[in-house]
Amino acid sequence: MSLVIENLSFAYGDVQALQDVSVEAAPGRLTTIIGPNASGKSTLLRCIIGRLKPTRGRVLLDGQASHQLKPRHLAQRVAYVAQRSVVSAAFSIREVVELGRYALPPDHHKVMEAIERLDLSDIATRPYAALSVGQQQRVMLARAVAQLDDEGILLLDEPTSAMDLKHQFDTMKLIQELVSEKVTVLMVLHDLSLAASQGQDAWLLNRGKLVASGIVDDVLDTNRLNDVFEVPFEWLVSKSGDRRLAAMTQQGPMG
Amino acid sequence: MKFGALVLGATGFAILSLLIDRSPDGVISLAWPDASFARFRFTALAVGIIVGAALAISGVLLQALLRNPLASPYILGVSNGAGLGVMFAMYLSYSMSGGELGIAGQTGPSIIGGLATLAIVYALGQRRGWLDPVSLVLIGVVVSTICGAGILFFQHMVPTGLRGQFTTWIMGHLPQGTPLSMLVVCGSITFIALIISMIMGKAMDAATLGDDEARSVGLAIGPLRVMLFGIAGLLAALTVALAGPIGFVGLISPHGARLILGPRHTMLVPGAALFGIMLVVGSYVGSRLIDVGAGQMPIGIFTALIGGPAFIWLLLSGRGQA
DSSP, X not given: OOEEEEEEEEEETTEEEEEXXXXXXXXXXXXXEEOSTTSSHHHHHHHHTTSSOOSEEXXXXXXXXXXXXXXXXXXXXXXXEOSSOOBOSOOBHHHHHHGGGTTSOOOHHHHHHHHHHTTOGGGTTSBGGGSOHHHHHHHHXXXXXXXXXXXXXXXXXXXXXXXXXXXXXXXXXXXXXXXHTTOEEEEEOSOHHHHHHHOSEEEEEETTEEEEEEEHHHHOOHHHHHHHHSSOEEEEEOTTSOEEEEEEETTEEOO | OHHHHHHHHHHHHHHHHHHEEEOTTSOEEEOOOOHHHHHHHHXXXXXXXXXXXHHHHHHXXXXXXXXXXXXXXXXXXXHHXXXXXXXXXXXXXXXXXXXXXXXXXXXXXXXXXXXXXXXHHHHHTEETTEEOHHHHHHHXXXXXXXXXXXXXXXXXXXXXXXXXXXXXXXXXXXXXXXXXXXXXXXXXXXXXXXXXXXXXXXXXXXXXXXXXXXXXXXXXXXXXXXXXXXXXXXXXXXXXXXXXXOOSHHHHHHHHHHHHHOSXXXXXXXXXXXXXXXXXXXXXXXXXXXXXXXXXXXXXXXXXXXXXXHHHHHHHHSTTOO
């Protein structure tokens, strides 16, 4: 499945959120979308699902403009998890995951498999509203996994921001598994260290403009990051030779 | 089983409403009514069934689409908007011909008033071209208050002798003289709305996700909102034409049915309709049992007495949080 963004611009009234963004997602790879606050990352995802109509340019999914696609057709190709998900009814975890199949043929096996992959089997009958935010993030990811078919596109907006370390680790492992199953993943992340360690490609946004895109190591150039984030960055190398990107403070590396 | 309990409850109140008899000296007994009374009691019961079901379905649709458990036709101003339409028509009828406006004559103004109010609230409740559920409810409350003032204005404009008739209508009642043709039309519309709402149950389930995620799972939320808002507005306006503005039924019935049947809308819609019937017909039974002041109590007083505390409970228990 191809995802091509051509000269995309979008404005919320007078506020320009995206300006002339052109980039293409590499199929079957994990691309992280990074940038400071209000750089247009979430807006970009909302344009991809066709929720926001571009003021200029377009997003093409297999050659079709996303905002002109019927939601039913979009759901067959793209699954999306928002930064803050809401469910306004007292559904159980399983019922929320089943919503991923709303426009698709019912598939009990796929729903149960998604619940299992996100380590939710033991609590599948519990009410969604009673969960912690981190657990709710896992439920929403399970919903998206239940929706995804082979070679689909998965859009994730800060999917692990409220998870504990174990589940953050497990979720990243699952996302890597999905990529190995030929799913194209676009993931907004604030944690540059995580983006550096998990992403294959990266798109760097700043004030609505695409500053750089390509292989993650090339995009995460420390001089470029210093300019964009206005914070000094350094690649730290451990004794075992592992590299880690870190923002530097007077007290040493952050995080 | 649980659904059966609701059917049983609604049927029980319906039978009770037919059998309760109050003699002129205040003695209450249970007896099948004489043929001369039976027709009136059946008419009032039919109005109660239609009004209860229609208000409850309207409440389910509004709560689902606004993702706000406190939404109802009353809170969004539809009931008062329809009421203002009726009151204006009643005032015109009185000033131009000195005559009363029949129930059938109330239907048009009620639907126009209700749908116009919903359209205004819908238009003003948008932000950046998207419907904002919180703004919608706030705008609804303000528009409802303005329409309420309009109702009082027309009530003030008529001679004192006519105010009693206006006041009774405002408090909500089940008229025993509604024409059969109107019952058939309103009953058919309510039944069709029930079926459409049940068919759209899965879509309403998906609509409980945020707008972005609802679209991503394949739901066209915009057209669904317009269609179901139209149905909700039409149903609420019909009830105002039939029985005056009756509060809280559209708010409480969906919650009552949810507690019994769970949140899935395909079952929730008919369950809430049964709950609404129980509430309205039950209030009618209550009004037949209590005879104070100027005779039979308007049922709007009963629904408010039940619904008001239930509304506060919803807020305090957290079930009323959006």
